[in-house]
Amino acid sequence: MKYQEYANSIVFEVKKASIHVKHHHQDLSLIGTGRSACVFKIKDTNRVIKVFPKEFAHIAKEEADIYSMLTDIHYFPTIYETGPNYLTMDYIKGETLFQCVNKGIPIGEEHINVVDDILTEVRKRGLNPSDIHLRNIMITPDDQIKMIDVARFKQKKQDTQWEDLKNAYYRFYQHPLFPKSLPAYLLNFIAALYKKKLITVSKRYRRTG
Template sequence: MFEVKGLIEEVQFDKDCIIYIPDGLQFIGQGRSAAVFRILETQKAVKIFYPEYKGLAEIEAHVYQKLNNHDYFPAYYEVGDGFLLMEYVEGITFYDCLVSGIPITEKMVVKVDEALEFACSLGLNPSDIHLKNILLTSSGQVKVIDVVRFTQEFDCPHWRDLKKAYETFYLRRYVPKKFPKFFIEFIIRLYRRRLLPI
């Protein structure tokens, strides 16, 4: 853990921009409050929160502790000052499935439902569920990532709306299963502005 902590301390941010990544880490992705890196030559990943969001590490760690390494979520190992040490999950997001044309099956959607129902059964409130927070692993499993907002109290409609769009449009035979990024981003912008009939 000492070596990992040293690598984490070397990562440099300017707000949400990554300025420097040490050789031992491989960039995976980033979101509104953190960036995720694989620790090279391991099956571990580290989620490092931007300086102004460091306090979210303890909140997300508490959620992962409740989830207790359930199969529908990445395994959680440890929390530190502004970071989480977790299982590295190799796979593709549902967002990238749309971009590359990998079909999102009804079985995959059911698995997401099961994951969220399990979280609800523990008293959590799954929130901020979107296409980049759901992974199809290389072994065909479905995993929900980024659970930091599962402690929010308001009712988040994101997953319900995604399912409705999936059932209403995506499942139709004539609808393509591959979409360019600019089209997906355009739909996301319309949704955020509440300009879609969902």
């Protein structure tokens, strides 16, 4: 089956800025839902298809254009085919940083430094990496960093989210008394407070590695 047919098989319901999948092809398994798209693992392949509801279909082209500017940076998934409302790319095995904090999987300073280096390289391409959060950075089984979801890398406004996460890492995560793992509900609550600007991490830290 062609990828466009897979994309066409999906029936979305979008309510109150939340996406729900009502139906999809039997070859697809839903593995992730974001603000503007859902990601499905394609049966018997190492690929996923990211499909956008019609309300957000324009983002598919923008994200495809951004990935085309990052093709030689191996920290991003390879894109195989794009369409008016979908992208097909590598299935990346591993844990997001959100899952690492939730499960107690260590995040080393070397991981933070690699993300810094990736974002520096992205900026050299004339992009403005934005919306960098715990769910779009992954650590693979061989301890490599991968980044997903680049849809907002062309934003014009200055986004401090990664710097704030990095500062929280040095200020709290590396503290000897920081819990080995945090429940998902608490991480989501902290994220909600951050989005509402009810909490901030103002102190700036520099990398040591």
